[in-house]
Amino acid sequence: MSKQTILARLRNADHRGISYPDAFTVPRADDSTVCETFIASVTAAGGRIIRVRNLAGAAAAIRENYAGERSVFSAVKGIELGTVTVGPETTAKEMDTLDVAILPGELGVAENGGVWVSERVMPHRLLMVICQHIVLVVHRSALVRDLHDAWERIANHDDGYGVLIAGPSKTADIEQALVIGAQGAMTATVVLIEPE
Amino acid sequence: MSHTTDRPIIPHPIAAAEFQRDPGTVQWHDTAVWAVRKKRDRAAGSVPGWEELRRRASELKAHTLDHLPEYLEQFEREALKKGVQVHWAEDAREHNEIVHGILSAHRVTKVVKSKSMLTEECGLNPYLHARGIEVVDSDLGERIVQLAKDRPSHIVMPAIHMRRTEIDEVFQQHLHTRPSNGDEVYLTQEARKHLREHYLDAHAAITGVNFAVAETGAVVVCTNEGNADMGMHAAPLHIACMGLEKVIPRQQDLGVFLRLLARSATGQAVTTYTSCVRRPRNGAEMHIVIVDNGRSRMYGRQHFNTALHCIRCGACMNTCPVYRRSGGHSYGSTVPGPIGSILSPNADAAAYHSLPFASTLCGSCSDVCPVKIDIHGLLYGWRQEIVRTVQPSKLKFLLLNIAGVVTSHPPLYRWSGTVLRFILKAMPLRIRNAAGGAWSRQRELPDVPSASFQEWYRRREKS
Numbered sequence: 109m110s111k112q113t114i115l116a117r118l119r120n121a122d123h124r125g126i127s128y129p130d131a132f133t134v135p136r137a138d139d140s141t142v143c144e145t146f147i148a149s150v151t152a153a154g155g156r157i158i159r160v161r162n163l164a165g166a167a168a169a170i171r172e173n174y175a176g177e178r179s180v181f182s183a184v185k186g187i188e189l190g191t192v193t194v195g196p197e198t199t200a201k202e203m204d205t206l207d208v209a210i211l212p213g214e215l216g217v218a219e220n221g222g223v224w225v226s227e228r229v230m231p232h233r234l235l236m237v238i239c240q241h242i243v244l245v246v247h248r249s250a251l252v253r254d255l256h257d258a259w260e261r262i263a264n265h266d267d268g269y270g271v272l273i274a275g276p277s278k279t280a281d282i283e284q285a286l287v288i289g290a291q292g293a294m295t296a297t298v299v300l301i302e303p304e
Numbered sequence: 305m306s307h308t309t310d311r312p313i314i315p316h317p318i319a320a321a322e323f324q325r326d327p328g329t330v331q332w333h334d335t336a337v338w339a340v341r342k343k344r345d346r347a348a349g350s351v352p353g354w355e356e357l358r359r360r361a362s363e364l365k366a367h368t369l370d371h372l373p374e375y376l377e378q379f380e381r382e383a384l385k386k387g388v389q390v391h392w393a394e395d396a397r398e399h400n401e402i403v404h405g406i407l408s409a410h411r412v413t414k415v416v417k418s419k420s421m422l423t424e425e426c427g428l429n430p431y432l433h434a435r436g437i438e439v440v441d442s443d444l445g446e447r448i449v450q451l452a453k454d455r456p457s458h459i460v461m462p463a464i465h466m467r468r469t470e471i472d473e474v475f476q477q478h479l480h481t482r483p484s485n486g487d488e489v490y491l492t493q494e495a496r497k498h499l500r501e502h503y504l505d506a507h508a509a510i511t512g513v514n515f516a517v518a519e520t521g522a523v524v525v526c527t528n529e530g531n532a533d534m535g536m537h538a539a540p541l542h543i544a545c546m547g548l549e550k551v552i553p554r555q556q557d558l559g560v561f562l563r564l565l566a567r568s569a570t571g572q573a574v575t576t577y578t579s580c581v582r583r584p585r586n587g588a589e590m591h592i593v594i595v596d597n598g599r600s601r602m603y604g605r606q607h608f609n610t611a612l613h614c615i616r617c618g619a620c621m622n623t624c625p626v627y628r629r630s631g632g633h634s635y636g637s638t639v640p641g642p643i644g645s646i647l648s649p650n651a652d653a654a655a656y657h658s659l660p661f662a663s664t665l666c667g668s669c670s671d672v673c674p675v676k677i678d679i680h681g682l683l684y685g686w687r688q689e690i691v692r693t694v695q696p697s698k699l700k701f702l703l704l705n706i707a708g709v710v711t712s713h714p715p716l717y718r719w720s721g722t723v724l725r726f727i728l729k730a731m732p733l734r735i736r737n738a739a740g741g742a743w744s745r746q747r748e749l750p751d752v753p754s755a756s757f758q759e760w761y762r763r764r765e766k767s
Binding site: 109110112113114115117118119120122123124125126127128129132133134135136137144152153156191196197200201204217219220221222232234236237238251254255256260261263265267268269270271272273274275276277278279280281282283284285287289290291293 | 372526570583600
């Protein structure tokens with residue numbers, strides 16, 4: 109059987125007993141600038157930031173910014189702006205016309221502007237990529253410095269799927285010219301909730 | 305790890321000479337690729353712990369490879385627990401058979417595929433095409449190259465060798481776009497519409513794997529366009545193909561590799577989408593194919609197996625002066641450039657014998673490698689291996705032995721110098737310059753000095 113043949117070949121080679129590098133010595137950023145850094149990173153990734161004080165403020169800002177959009181889905185409790193429902197049985201064809209997907213971000217990573225969204229908050233995985241515009245609602249308390257922090261925070265999560273989303277989809281495949289808005293969301297907005 | 309092909313492999317110097325014929329193209333390609341190196345430098349420079357990260361990544365890879373059988377088994381166990389089906393393929397042919405087997409069991413006639421150098425290496429697309437299965441490459445660069453019936457020339461930027469006007473023509477022909485002089489915004493929008501149609505009626509999605517986490521059985525796929533996600537979340541069947549060196553020990557280790565990957569590849573802090581898949585979607589099926597195809601042979605090569613640390617960022621290609629000025633196609637291999645020149649001879653040293661010599665050994669590649677592979681050191685090692693096993697040159701050995709005798713006998717050395725200076729002075733300029741062979745195609749020999757250094761020094765001391 110191929111598995112056994114392959115593993116046997118690997119086992120036959122010399123092994124040096126190199127242990128896992130337990131000592132983690134990578135220097136880390138300062139915690140105090142995490143908010144400013146996150147905002148700068150989202151912008152650098154082609155996304156937009158809207159800063160609000162609370163959930164009501166978030167809902168108001170989203171309603172205002174996406175007033176003309178017909179097909180809206182919201183997975184955020186307290187932001188009842190959805191005009192369509194999506195479930196696990198919803199087909200890709202049905203979701204293809206989705207204008208806006210409003211999703212809760214469980215984490216925001218300051219060093220790269222990434223927002224973590226997992227399957228537990230999305231009735232269908234396609235929601236994170238098929239919409240024209242993606243809105244990620246993130247609490248200030250969910251911001252972390254870097255990816256080391258991020259994986260530590262979700263170490264015990266066992267979601268079947270999770271994705272770190274940094275800005276809108278993009279490509280530079282045509283003569284290295286950057287195009288914002290490729291195959292996923294054309295625009296990405298992070299609504300950052302910062303209570304006093 | 306060459307790719308399955310019946311094209312004869314043209315030695316690099318000959319293929320490169322072809323690319324070199326248009327100095328305008330060479331200059332453009334060189335500048336375009338170097339610009340990506342500059343982006344990488346800005347990104348790396350902005351991370352205070354960059355060198356520490358590289359060191360840790362290197363240590364993690366060394367440890368993982370040292371325990372590879374255990375980690376692969378752990379990965380499989382965890383994936384199986386979560387309802388993912390796992391297959392093992394010894395070589396390219398078995399990989400293609402397995403993938404085809406899964407697809408035909410589901411009566412699939414159309415597949416969307418996101419970027420996977422492994423499937424390119426195995427020649428999956430032509431294999432499936434010959435068996436009546438349509439494969440749509442969904443990465444924009446790969447789609448362009450696919451429609452143009454061309455080959456990718458870079459592992460991260462497959463169409464970097466193509467001018468926007470060429471791309472425009474491909475779009476006009478296959479997507480019926482209006483002539484736009486290569487307007488990238490317009491063409492990208494048209495590609496979006498075109499590819500959306502394919503996602504919506506594809507029966508299956510094939511993706512690559514950037515990292516396979518042993519601890520959780522998760523597969524991590526990174527894209528900027530969102531094409532891997534569009535494919536795998538829409539289709540009822542997802543097949544993830546991975547080389548066996550893609551496994552990493554713990555989820556926590558993703559922090560290290562993901563902080564290095566995009567910065568090294570394109571200068572971005574992270575790709576737009578970093579997708580971590582542990583389980584198939586409700587009602588969908590997920591398969592992982594773990595592929596050897598020469599990797600276990602590389603694993604056994606004590607002096608070269610650190611090449612398996614590669615995370616396929618492409619930074620070595622972006623910095624390499626030879627890659628920049630000869631283009632990816634001159635290597636004739638799936639993975640070109642410095643790392644490709646180590647991986648390909650492993651699969652077929654006779655076919656790829658010229659690749660380790662397509663280098664100035666400047667070491668720039670080793671400087672930028674996020675996992676600290678001693679790339680130029682390995683290239684030098686391969687040269688010795690190839691001279692020993694593939695291309696022992698009797699003439700070269702003879703000349704080097706003569707040189708050895710001459711340089712170890714000072715009177716003989718001095719006499720040879722005198723004779724050489726006399727001959728060169730007496731020789732017509734044209735013949736003298738031609739005597740340098742390939743070296744003198746773009747260079748002139750320096751003026752012949754009147755005396756040797758020893759003679760000049762002795763005269764100077766006397767006065």
